[in-house]
Amino acid sequence: MDTAALVTWVITALGGFYMLGTWLTRGGARGGTSRLPVPVVFGHFALAAIGLVVWIVYLVTDKDALAWTAFILLVPVALLGSSCSPAGSPSTAPAPPPPRAPARTPPPSGTSPSPWSSPTACSPW
Template identity: 55%
Template sequence: MGIAALVTWIATAVLGFTMLGLWLSKGGLRAAQSDASIPTRLVPPLIFSHYLLAAAGLILWIVYLIIDRDILTWVALGLLVIVVVLGDVMFLRWRHSRKEATPEAHLPVPLVYVHGLFAVATIMLVLLTALGIGS
């Protein structure tokens, strides 16, 4: 289960990094400035907190796979819960801004949903690993 979680976590991260790159390339940071003519609903603290906590959890998961300390599964799961909450907030803001002229409106719908699908698979696999099911 641990390796499967790693694979889905990496896939989720790649998809998320792709979305981050698209948001940045469409002027996401410029739009977040108070004097920007193009608004954004995705503010940098929200986006970068989501990204950094997810990356920290991934690194922690790799450490868990190397040293096999069960407590690390629960810490990683705790980080993932926070990441999921932040991701849900971003998803709701993205859905409300899809018809507006915002940088996040350019994110491909399938990319957003596949990222979320992999995220759900990741959190489920991490939970199963933490519970010792399937190992």
């Protein structure tokens, strides 16, 4: 089970590296279009990396205190990560305005919208 947790953690870390790289290349740290605070992003990254290293050391030394330390580090990592996640998702982007209905144009002058409203509507000619 310990190795399964390590494999899961490494796969998650690879996804995190990809997202961090994408964020950096799009100007996230320079204040581009990102709404994510730089300390939150790098705090999440740093705590996750430290937790992974602590877990690897736990696997090597088999000290239970290290496993609990890695677990305790995961709590702020998860909180910071969840605060980052919605801000970058497409669902938080402002929705485009709905299409406008075409304006109704009045009928040309001298015509009426209904044949029954015409003064000659009852006349056969």
